Amino acid sequence: MKAIIQKDPDDPTSLTWSDSPTPVPGDNEVLVKVTAAGVNRADTLQAQGHYPPPPGVTDIIGLEVAGVIEDANGCVRPDGTPWASGDRVGALLSGGGYAEYVTVPAGQLLPVPAGFSLTDTASIVEVACTVWSNLMMTAHLHKGDLLLVHGGGGGVGLFAVQVAKALGARVAVTAGSTAKLDVCRSYGAELLINYRDEDFTSVIREAGGADVILDIIGAKYLDRNVSALASDGHLVIIGMQGGVRGELNIGRLLNRRGTISATGLRYRDTDDKARIVRATVDNVWPMLADGTVRHHVDRVIPVRDAAAAHAALLAGEITGKIVLSVSD
Template sequence: MRAATATGAGGPDVLSVTEVDEPRPQPGEVLVDVVATAVNRADTLQRQGFYPPPPGASDIMGLECSGRIAELGEGVEGWKVGDEVCALLAGGGYAERVAVPVGQVMPVPGGVSLVEAACLPEVAATVWSNVFMTAHLARGERFLVHGGAGGIGTMAIQLAAARGAEVFTTAGSPEKLELCRSLGATHAIDYHEDDFVEVLQEAGGADVVLDNMGAKYLGRNVTSLATGGRLVIIGMQGGSKGELDINALLRKRASVTATSLRARPLSEKAAICCGVVENVWPLVASGDVRPIVETTMPLEDVARAHRMMDDGGRAGKIVLTL
């Protein structure tokens, strides 16, 4: 089968489409004919050699896909060959076929195309598991997400707003700020001009902060928290080592949690996917939450897609089609 592979760690030019062996579904897995996949920040880190796949996972990049079931592994029930699905992956999405644990296979939500569905599993699972399962964001609470125009940000804004939170976000251009407002952000903060800490403190503090910057924003995120606030860190774009003021956390009775999704046990990922289908997919079907796709291109343009991701300035997801 065709797959996008890397000749080694490096820039986008190490990527090209080659022929590789087709995977076979193991017991408890389904084989999916991939229609589309999406580019995530983790893919670019893996390409650079900083984020290897977990043991047993495919070394082909791609953490989500959409397509049709081609074959059922032993013991799989509830699905049939030909079903249209999307899936959360530990790897392998940049290929014509991928084997997926059945607990990570989800129906395509109503109201979206099969291609659009490719960019939903990773962001929906990330936001649902962190903002709601871990931080327990509740109706009426104040929520801050950084990078509101990105893949995670656009999903987080929509989902938090749909569930009744007051949404704050940061972005770096007038166009991105307007996109964030259109998705439900009550307060879109230009990080070039304004200090999100001051904005949140004036509002009474953030009950939940979802952060992909890590060390760079650690102290300011803690300062922006309300009493009982919860900071959830899901990335290290701003570094991995920072100074944490324990006294500030104690005074606020606040908490800091750091999580990842890719290496979680299958049972945990299955529970997250169940939560997504139950709680997020109805909002997609109703139009309250929608996939934000910046561009779609064929798998053969994978190097260009990674170059776009590296250059930044995007709004929404980059989708690769097969």
């Protein structure tokens, strides 16, 4: 098969559409022929050498795809019915998505939401699982809560805004441009904060403090995020674009009885991923089917241009998601 291979480990732009062995499914894995692959910021980190695949996982980049089952390998759905060759699916991956074929543990397969193309589906697998697992399974967002989403214009951000609104929460976002904030508003965000002009902490504190914060910045925002928490608030850190080490004022956290979690999907074991995928399908897929939550694909480009996709993401050009088309 063909896949994106990084020719030079020291050059994150050396992503080349090349020959690669077609993977062979192991026990309880299916083989999927990939139609489209979602691009995530984690992919750019992996290309830079900062985010290695878990042990035993291919070093081909790519955490989500949609496509068609090529070999169901005897695998069954959660309800016990068999998967079959030709079934259209989405898949949450530990790696390997930028390729013509990928093997997927059966528990990480998702049905295609009603009305969604495979390209649409490839754009929402990772964000849907990320948003549901963090907002609900980790932070237990409640109706009436105030959620602050940093990077509201990103793939995770726009999805989080919509899911939180659907759950009855109020949503504040930060973003770096009026254009991105306008998109956030169109999806239901109420408090729009341009981080270039405003201090989010004072805006959020005036609004009563954030019950949940979904953060992709890390160290640079740590102290401000803790200050912005409401009593019993929960800061969930899923990215470290602003650095790894920050000062934590424990007294301030204790005054709020606050909680800080730092989480990710990739290094979870297959049981844990299957649990998250199932909860996401049970709770979020109906929101997609009835239009409550919409995907937002900024652009679709051929997989051979993966390096250009990474460059666009890193340049901050992308609102929502960028998807690689692999085959028709």
